[in-house]
Amino acid sequence: MSAPWPVQGAAVAAPLKYLAGYPPELLSQVRAAIAAGRLGPALAQRYPERHEVRSERALYDYVSAIKSEFLRQAEPLAKVAWDPKLHVIRNALGTHTAVSRVQGGKLKAKREIRIAALFKEAPAAFLRMIVVHELAHLRQREHDRAFYALCCHMEPAYHQLEFDLRAWLTLRELAPDEAARPA
Template sequence: MDSLKYINHYSEITKTEVLELIKQDKLALHLKTKYPNPHVIKTDKALFSYVNELKNAHIKNAPTLSKVLYDGKINVIHNALGTHHIISRVQGSKLKSKNEIRVASMFKSVPQEFLEMIVVHELAHFKVKEHNKAFYNLCEYMQPSYHQTEFDVRLYLTQMDIFGKIDEWN
């Protein structure tokens, strides 16, 4: 069951269904059928624009982002898929803050919905720090399919752990 570490808290029925897909080597096919095309946001500049568009569309009064980029070290160092940082610095008599979002590089070649889920999650942290009902309501507001997509990202991570990348998304 260690292969199901990303969905360990789901029901036994769900875990059994996922195990069956794994045994039949159909987990990748399931994901490719549901999400056939990878996104086209490959550069840090394009990612910055994409994240700002989402922020401006959904949480206009959130702090301005100073940096958004893909980070190859995230899953190794932080054991995360994305991170958000609010860095405060004293400059003279003023306190300046910089807001950053870093997305794991593994999300350069995934479907648009997966990237959106990670970005929405990190943006929501600028408004709500804890993973609570208000946080997930904000995520659902920004991406109505958030919970389903989060589950499917967990399936993707399971696929990556067991079999490696999904060929058509590379």
């Protein structure tokens, strides 16, 4: 009996853009799991918890709680928002920006974090991972060793979550019905 979520062979053979840079052996395992219909259920079993962060106010409170736990001395956040166009337009899942304004004789920078709206439907662990990533940019601009050390300090399973998030995004692109399936 075939799986209720067919995945075309050509789609599974397509480049896995979210997983670029990972070893070919790992990519072949991901392709095999997608083709067999095992990746969606595995991710749903590993990350069954959904979050309740739906509004911009709830997102601001969620991000502020993590920031106050790990980055108390960092500059305050002026805005935290869901961005429905972020993933499509900028090919990013979250952004951290500093909006500069002249106030009197001084230049003031207000920090903003925008999170792709697709995380409203993502497992709670994936939302936490992307928030940790964007908060780490408050201290470290570049994706270097210090940046990833800070991410791992805030979320010890950061690297596993990043890989699983990339697998989930790949699944959403190649087999959207399987990615949306609850546990």
